[in-house]
Amino acid sequence: MxxxxxxxxxxxxxxxxxxxxxxxxxxxxxxxxxxxxxxxxQELCDILQPFSKRTLHELSQSHRFEECYKVLSQRQFSERELDSILTQSLQHxxxxxxxxxxxxxxxxxxxxxxxxxxxxxxxxxxxxxxxxxxxxxxxxxxxxxxxxxxxxxxxxxxxxxxxxxxxxxxxxxxxxxxxxxxxxxxxxxxxxxxxxxxxxxxxxxxxxxxxxxxxxxxxxxxxxxxxxxxxxxxxxxxxxxxxxxxxxxxxxxxxxxxxxxxxxxxxxxxxxINFQLIHNIDRQLQAISRDMQLLKRDTQDIRKDVQELHILFQRLYERQLTGHDKT
The missing domain is CATH 3.40.50.1220 (TPP-binding domain)
Structure with missing residues (x-):
């Protein structure tokens, strides 16, 4: 036994x-x-649903999977079509x-x-x-x-x-x-x-x-x-x-x-530990840091431009006042 x-x-x-x-x-x-x-x-089931006599979404996951195999085994797809179906099913x-x-x-x-x-x-x-x-x-x-x-x-x-x-x-x-x-x-x-x-x-x-x-x-x-x-x-x-x-x-x-x-x-x-995820986050943080530094420099340049404009307008205003006094 x-x-x-x-x-x-x-x-x-x-x-x-x-x-x-x-x-x-x-x-x-x-x-x-x-x-x-x-x-x-789920995309595999969605793609093959029109070729199945059963309603796939009503089946359990294991039975859906079995039915998908039966559809693929019916040899109704060319090699290129099969490759496209599988690629699309796995892309996400x-x-x-x-x-x-x-x-x-x-x-x-x-x-x-x-x-x-x-x-x-x-x-x-x-x-x-x-x-x-x-x-x-x-x-x-x-x-x-x-x-x-x-x-x-x-x-x-x-x-x-x-x-x-x-x-x-x-x-x-x-x-x-x-x-x-x-x-x-x-x-x-x-x-x-x-x-x-x-x-x-x-x-x-x-x-x-x-x-x-x-x-x-x-x-x-x-x-x-x-x-x-x-x-x-x-x-x-x-x-x-x-x-x-x-x-x-x-x-x-x-x-x-x-x-x-x-x-x-x-x-x-x-x-x-998901090392790759950590590396990706680190790279993103570094990119954000670089962007912040660029933004800081841009902000400083803008502040400088605003100060120069302020001085320019102040001078124009003073000249205008001086001109009015002379008249």
């Missing part, structure tokens, strides 16, 4: 992550589609406080590998906020850009590796539909994913529809598998295959972004 997954509270996960940080043994973080920008995008989506929490935990060495099924650049944007530099503190691996050998790429001694399993929109090399075929087309990518997914993994934001193909290739042999998600996910066959085969623990939480702030708060007793 296969073991049942263990349901835990957030304190158990925090203790596990804290221990990994203490012994300098990072874990693998798997960010599913519900942790990405498209899941947050920015990193959140939760994303910065993830980035800061990576910087601290709690995670050294991030596998993402998302095509947005939110991870990279979040790294900037905590002053992490690409090629120095982390590197991003996109399947289309991998070398034929593959091993050269993932053996580079960087503190963090970000693997975009389905590519990146910014690179114009990505996959939304038929993801199974996409994974099968790159044996190097499959080998790379299997190597890391057999380790201790924390999975957050998995979606049974958008992430189905990558979940099917998830190794049933390996280290501890922590899953954070909604209760209903436990009943999906694609998840049951993993959690019943590996030493699995799951934390029920429907707010994918709030959980990160809670974890970070438990670990540190506060929120991470």
């Amino acid at each position: 296969m073991p049942e997954p263990e349901k835990v509270e957030i304190t158990a996960l925090v203790t596990w992550l804290g221990m990994r940080k203490k012994i300098k043994n990072p874990a693998v973080l798997f960010l599913g589609a519900r942790a990405g920008g498209l899941f947050r995008s 989506i920015t990193h959140t406080d939760a994303d910065v929490c993830i980035a800061d935990m990576v910087k601290q060495g709690i995670f050294d590998v991030i596998i993402s099924s998302n095509i947005d650049d939110l991870i990279e944007d979040s790294f900037v906020q905590v002053e992490m530099r690409e090629l120095f503190d982390y590197d991003v691996f996109i399947p289309e850009h991998m070398t034929p050998e593959g091993s050269i790429y993932h053996e580079r001694p960087l503190p963090c590796k970000v693997i975009k399993a389905f590519g990146a929109l910014s690179s114009k090399k990505y996959c939304i539909i038929e993801r199974g075929a996409y994974l099968d087309s790159s044996q190097n990518l499959k080998n790379l994913l299997e190597t890391y997914l057999t380790q201790d993994v924390l999975a957050v934001g998995l979606d049974p529809t958008w992430d189905e193909e990558i979940l099917r290739m998830f190794p049933t042999q390996g280290g501890v598998f922590w899953l954070v998600g909604e209760e209903e996910l436990m009943n999906r066959a694609v998840f049951a295959r993993i959690v019943r085969a590996r030493q699995a623990k799951y934390l029920v939480d429907s707010e994918q972004h709030e959980i990160w702030k809670a974890i970070y708060w438990h670990l540190h007793g506060g929120m991470p």
Whole structure:
């Protein structure tokens, strides 16, 4: 009889992550589609609504997301149209406080590998906020850009590796539909994913529809598998295959972004410093200071001009009085 997954509270996960940080043994973080920008995008639903038979705004967020995938999978959009839809859907989506929490935990060495099924650049944007530099503190691996050998790429001694399993929109090399075929087309990518997914993994934001193909290739042999998600996910066959085969623990939480702030708060007793925001504010203050100095100089010049005009008018007035006296 296969073991049942263990349901835990957030304190158990925090203790596990804290221990990994203490012994300098990072874990693998798997960010599913519900942790990405498209899941947050109302614009995606608005764009696809005319192509759906269902009223999307009446559905729950997870069911709207599932319906959007079904619409995109109907192959009614050209490659250029699909690119335009996704670009427009993500143009107003920015990193959140939760994303910065993830980035800061990576910087601290709690995670050294991030596998993402998302095509947005939110991870990279979040790294900037905590002053992490690409090629120095982390590197991003996109399947289309991998070398034929593959091993050269993932053996580079960087503190963090970000693997975009389905590519990146910014690179114009990505996959939304038929993801199974996409994974099968790159044996190097499959080998790379299997190597890391057999380790201790924390999975957050998995979606049974958008992430189905990558979940099917998830190794049933390996280290501890922590899953954070909604209760209903436990009943999906694609998840049951993993959690019943590996030493699995799951934390029920429907707010994918709030959980990160809670974890970070438990670990540190506060929120991470947003260095980029501080720099931006500092630059703005410096610009205001320069403007104030210019304004001060302008005000002094105006005051000087007013004084000169006052003297001029005073002289004219005196001359006029003198002239009147003579008459």
